[in-house]
Amino acid sequence: MSEPLFLCATTRLAQTLRGEVPGGLAVWRTRPALTLGQWLATLADEAQLTGIAELPVALDAFAEKLLWEKVIAASLTEAAPLFDIQGMAASAAEAHALSQVWNIQPAESALSDEARLFIGWQAEFDKRCRAAGWIDAAGLQRRLIELIEAGHFTLPAAITVTGFDRHTPLELRLLAALQGRGVSLENGQKTTVNRSTEDGAVAGRQRRSLACADVDAECMAVAAWAAAQLRAKPAARLGIVAPDLAGVRDRLEFLLDDALHPALIRPDAAEVQRSFNFSLGRALADLPLIRVALDLLALGGSRAKLEQSRFSALLLSSGWSASDAEADGRARLDVALRRDLPYFTTLPALIRLAGRLADDEPPLCPQTMAALEGMLEVAGGAPRKLLPGQWAGVFRQCLKAAGWPGDRELSSHEFQARLAFAEVLDGFGRFDGLLGALAFTEAVHRLSQLCRQRIFQPETRGRPAIQVLGVLESAGLEFDALWVMGMNDDLWPPPPRPNPLLPAEALRAAGAAHASAEVELDFARRVHARLLLAAPTVTFSWGQADGNRVLRPSPLIAGIPASSEPAGAFSSLARQLAAVAGTACEQLADAVAPPVADGEKVSGGSWLLRAQAICPAWAYYQFRLGGEAMDEPVEGLDPAARGTLVHEALEAFWTAVRSSAALAGLGEAGRRQAIAESVDQALQNFELDRRLTLPARFRLLEAARLARLLDVWLQVESRREQPFDVLACEQAAEVEIEEIKVKMVVDRIDQLADGRQVIIDYKTGASIDTKNWAALRITEPQLPIYAALVNEDVAAVVFAKVLLDKPAFAGVADEKDILPGVQGIGDDKQKIFDPAEFPDWVAVITHWRERLHAVAKEVRQGQAGVMFADEKALQYCEVLPLLRLPERRRLLAMALQPADD
Secondary structure (H helix, E strand, C coil): CCCCEEEECCHHHHHHHHHCCCCCCCCCCCCCEEEHHHHHHHHHHHHHHHCCCCCCEECCHHHHHHHHHHHHHHHHHHHHHHCCHHHHHHHHHHHHHHHHHCCCCCCHHHCCHHHHHHHHHHHHHHHHHHHHCEECHHHHHHHHHHHHHCCCCCCCCEEEEECCCCCCHHHHHHHHHHHHCCCEEEECCCCCCCHHHCCCCECCEEEEEEEECCHHHHHHHHHHHHHHHHHHCCCCCEEEECCCHHHHHHHHHHHHHHHHCHHHHCHHHCCCCCCEEECCCEEHHHCHHHHHHHHHHHHHHCCCCEEHHHHHHHHCCCCCCCCCCCHHHHHHHHHHHHHHCCCEECHHHHHHHHHHHHHHCCCCCHHHHHHHHHHHHHHHHCCCEECHHHHHHHHHHHHHHCCCCCCCCCCHHHHHHHHHHHHHHHHHHHHHHHHCCEEHHHHHHHHHHHHHHCEECCCCCCCCCEEEECCCCCCCCCCCEEEECCCECCCCCCCCCCCCCCCHHHHHHHCCCCCCHHHHHHHHHHHHHHHHCCCCEEEEEEECEECCEECCECHHHCCCCECCCCCCCCCCHHHHHHHHHHHCCCCCCCCECCCCCCCCCCCCCHHHHHHHHHCHHHHHHHHHCCCCCCCCCCCCCCHHHHHHHHHHHHHHHHHHCCEHHHHHHHHHHHHHHHHHHHHHHHHHHHHHHHCCCCCHHHHHHHHHHHHHHHHHHHHHHCCCCCCEEEEEEEEEEEEEECCEEEEEEEEEEEEECCCCEEEEEEECCCCCCCHHHHCCCCCCCHHHHHHHHHCCCEEEEEEEECCCCCCEEEEEECCCCCCCCCCECCCCCCCCCCCCCCCCHHHHHHHHHHHHHHHHHHHHHCECCCCCCCHHHHCCCCCHHHHCHHHHHHHHHHHHCCCCC
């Protein structure tokens, strides 16, 4: 007798049944197993080929959403740009499917405004489908069921229905039609477990629940369990089920890799077959090779300015042009891009920048630039609007000109992804009638949407021992052991999400999917009963906390006994290497670097001594080895640029107004005029230095900000009691400390009537620290360097807090009343220097000289340890990753851990 047809609830179950090998047979017939949708699709093909019926063209999910978008946009007319048309189309498509699959026909009196609007859309949708000869997926299934009821098609003698947790009315109608045609139907499901047996072992099966500290601990317990199971029984078939598989996928995948395949950490082993497989694929658009292709098309076809970060990501991506051969040149161009181009820029601007750099040095990446120019030429030569099918050919030409998919051999997964992308391009012409003629950028946007909808799963060879599944994909599958994770009450049962375009009462009455809490609870109970029977041993786990949020277990596992054993743990690769390092590896102290050699140039100026005082390793990595962070593009001006403008505006003002007497003589109108001229000069200098032109409106706003800031600050300057002359602005100075040359620039030097000088450093940030001047390690050394080692006539060193809110001077002086708010040494209100240790100005200068020499001596001797008093002081460290602070915290925690732990 021929084997019955298996109609399966999921694609994975159908694949599993087709792949089963009958015991003792060398040759066998593959089991006929299809999903219900796949089988009905074969009937639709039969109907067309044999002439049973003229069926309309079936719309796939993407095409259906496009049609809904057009229907909804047409109904909203001028107001369409104010709405999320794509989101509304997704809801409308779901509502349309629900109404057909669950036979939802709400009464007219029960319709909300949204439901009435949807009924109008639905009528227009059906009208357009009839006119074009289209039909949606649910409608096609209804039509095929009607043909079965009418006696058409040659049907199997027997059908086994398996893996369904519940049947929709449309599925029940199909089963009834099959029985009416004499088909023998068999339920392939196991007998549902009796609820009275859920609170313990079920017919000799072991059940347990396990509380874990959080999701990370839960994932670690799952990985440890999987490793232990395979060690005990290498041929075991294991299942891991998670309601929120997308939320835990990455961390669970990393831990399984660490526990089961530590040797495959090498990059060249990324695609080696693992012993586990995830049912959840990734969107085609998220794969690196396809993302690069879409980025190339998006950037090449856009005439508008785009975020600089998008060009940076493209330069650093492989998969196009000479990505391997010119990797270094691309990285250098990326540095120049961040430094020289504005936040919003264009691809031609990037090409021009590369051309300017080529005048000063060998070309950075000539093949890359030629590829971009070729792509721009192809894109620029295309008509303004084309049909999707025509754009597919243009896109291929653009990618070919850009050298996609690159200059290296593709891996197996990349080759499969490229084939999948080619299929998407081949099918792009299917949407000619729906989308009509499109501009280049809109066509790229639609292609990206299509790639985001296409789920890619690399081909899996053989049958991995571990299957990681969502609750739906686990239907009908059996395992030797099963772990169900994420059993928290906020995830299981899942929260209801009724469709907003259909009446909630009608959805609940029909028992439609996700309609209510009662529907979701019933569904979860069915799945739970099925999972209890899916393996001889089943573990249900849940997390007790998510950050500061306390979590609770699902009520469905309340009757399952708690595990008496703690959650398992495995030794990760990092821990194994650390253990080896403690015994078999030679340990070297790296806190001492080579001393500064004779003639060695050490850059950094006062910042070198500042970094050495805060953390010696910072000074070594950044200023002796030359490590530095790349610029991060920002829209408009970043805080550093705004501070630079303030410095330049003040420099321009005091260059013109040289003294307190000249400031007082300006008067109100004259001061405002001088401020306006200084601000304008500062903005001009800034634009020349940065080789950019600020937008007119932005420039106007920035000028107003600077003018207001200077006006507020000059009111503070006008309150100074002692007259002064401005000797210098942005004064360069150089001093040698412990044979290390330190260059610096002082913002301003004032001279008092008695010839003594005041050193001023502008600060535009709210946080200013002067207490460190009395410490052993001076972390703000610039002013002390000048006062102690450059100029002997200094009477005060101060920061000028140029702020709109509470502007003031902050620092220390030889005596009080030199500057408003600045106390003198020995004054009772002076809080920086202890009078017992620093009785006079000479003691302060002596302290600064000694401490600065001590810190410079550390630099010269090569002291480079990761030592600091406060991690917050590393805020401006550009080489923070090299300090390996997480490793330091881990070592400190291990050192503080009690010995018995």
